[in-house]
Amino acid sequence: MFDAQKADTPREAVCPIHAPADHPKVKPAKVGILLANLGTPDATDYWSMRRYLNEFLSDKRVIDYSAWLWQPLLQLVILTKRPFSSGAAYKSIWNEADNESPLMTITKKQTAAIKAEMQARYGDDVHVDFCMRYGNPSTKSKVREMTEAGCQKILFFPLYPHYAGATSATANDQFFRALMAEKWQPIARIVEPYFEDPAYIDALAQSIENAYATAETKPEMLICSYHGVPERYLREGDPYHCQCQKTTRLLKERLGWDDTQIKTTFQSRFGPEEWLKPYTVKEVARLAEEDGIKNIAVCAPAFSADCIETLEEINEEIKESFEEAGGEHFTYIPCLNDDAAHIHALCGVIDQNLLGWVNR
Ligand SMILES: C=CC1=C(C)c2cc3[nH]c(cc4nc(cc5[nH]c(cc1n2)c(C)c5CCC(=O)O)C(CCC(=O)O)=C4C)c(C)c3C=C
Numbered sequence: 001m002f003d004a005q006k007a008d009t010p011r012e013a014v015c016p017i018h019a020p021a022d023h024p025k026v027k028p029a030k031v032g033i034l035l036a037n038l039g040t041p042d043a044t045d046y047w048s049m050r051r052y053l054n055e056f057l058s059d060k061r062v063i064d065y066s067a068w069l070w071q072p073l074l075q076l077v078i079l080t081k082r083p084f085s086s087g088a089a090y091k092s093i094w095n096e097a098d099n100e101s102p103l104m105t106i107t108k109k110q111t112a113a114i115k116a117e118m119q120a121r122y123g124d125d126v127h128v129d130f131c132m133r134y135g136n137p138s139t140k141s142k143v144r145e146m147t148e149a150g151c152q153k154i155l156f157f158p159l160y161p162h163y164a165g166a167t168s169a170t171a172n173d174q175f176f177r178a179l180m181a182e183k184w185q186p187i188a189r190i191v192e193p194y195f196e197d198p199a200y201i202d203a204l205a206q207s208i209e210n211a212y213a214t215a216e217t218k219p220e221m222l223i224c225s226y227h228g229v230p231e232r233y234l235r236e237g238d239p240y241h242c243q244c245q246k247t248t249r250l251l252k253e254r255l256g257w258d259d260t261q262i263k264t265t266f267q268s269r270f271g272p273e274e275w276l277k278p279y280t281v282k283e284v285a286r287l288a289e290e291d292g293i294k295n296i297a298v299c300a301p302a303f304s305a306d307c308i309e310t311l312e313e314i315n316e317e318i319k320e321s322f323e324e325a326g327g328e329h330f331t332y333i334p335c336l337n338d339d340a341a342h343i344h345a346l347c348g349v350i351d352q353n354l355l356g357w358v359n360r
């Protein structure tokens with residue numbers, strides 16, 4: 001005799017007497033771990049670039065101007081030109097072998113490594129996958145897949161060490177929108193920013209120590225170049241700037257350095273507003289011209305994976321700016337990507353957030 005009081009899950013509590021014969025099959029409960037990154041174009045041609053940039057730059061969390069003012073400018077001016085220039089920049093770093101952008105390739109590798117680690121710890125109780133905020137694979141499609149696979153709980157993990165409205169918050173918004181479409185909404189948790197996590201700081205420090213140990217000539221200064229946001233966002237309450245400054249401080253302390261050896265800068269300014277300063281592209285030129293610094297290293301702690309902003313903007317444009325100003329040696333230190341120490345740090349963050357949901 002069916003006993004609803006003894007049923008383990010609410011789905012089992014569907015009374016067999018009253019449930020119709022075609023009642024959806026109940027799947028064993030699983031926990032979904034959904035990693036999220038920004039998104040990237042599907043290809044470098046004009047229309048693929050336009051679709052991607054349109055979705056990205058129409059997001060009010062990214063550009064918060066009134067749609068009445070912004071949309072005509074975006075559709076009629078920016079999206080007629082930028083898809084060409086950005087497409088050319090993507091072309092210079094494109095992963096031709098897999099016909100995808102580096103951000104996509106690296107996110108796949110990170111997901112596979114985290115999946116292996118999580119399954120070793122928790123077996124088939126966990127289901128690991130990734131989605132993107134813009135473009136493919138969409139957040140909505142992955143939430144659907146996870147629910148379909150029997151995930152009654154989902155841990156959503158935006159792969160940004162720092163909180164910013166333009167990154168973590170908009171990824172979370174998209175996740176919540178996806179949940180709105182679910183008939184039986186899974187229980188959800190969101191992972192908080194992990195920039196202070198000692199294992200993340202340690203992984204960053206190790207990558208810097210390795211780069212310094214193998215550099216031809218030891219860099220005189222390390223530039224921590226973070227993606228910028230309009231300076232106004234800080235005044236309006238976005239904590240991103242403070243979290244970046246703190247990351248550099250924690251890194252400096254972990255490396256046992258002083259203020260002359262490490263510096264915070266911000267890159268990727270877009271549009272006419274003032275963004276967070278100093279701007280990386282100007283600061284590296286100033287260091288070479290005014291301070292006579294010949295040898296620098298640049299790392300990008302705001303990015304969990306190498307992408308257009310690091311491989312093209314830092315390692316091509318910013319490098320050029322340094323060299324044109326008289327700099328001689330420019331070392332780009334890659335993002336943590338799928339380094340073992342990074343995967344270990346990310347899995348540690350996931351473990352903390354799974355407490356009470358799974359047993360080892
Ligand atoms: C225009 C406003 C933008 C804000 C604000 C912004 C914040 C922001 N972005 C990242 C991370 C990434 N941005 C990437 C690309 C990218 N960013 C913008 C604009 C803003 N970003 C544009 C227009 C683009 C596309 C490329 C271009 O045309 O210049 C990427 C890389 C994606 C890839 O496919 O490689 C990442 C990652 C952070 C962390 C951030 C604020 C904290």
Ligand SMILES: [Fe+2]
Nearest residue numbers: 038227268309
């Ligand atoms: Fe960006």
Ligand SMILES: [Fe+2]
Nearest residue numbers: 268308309313
């Ligand atoms: Fe850029």
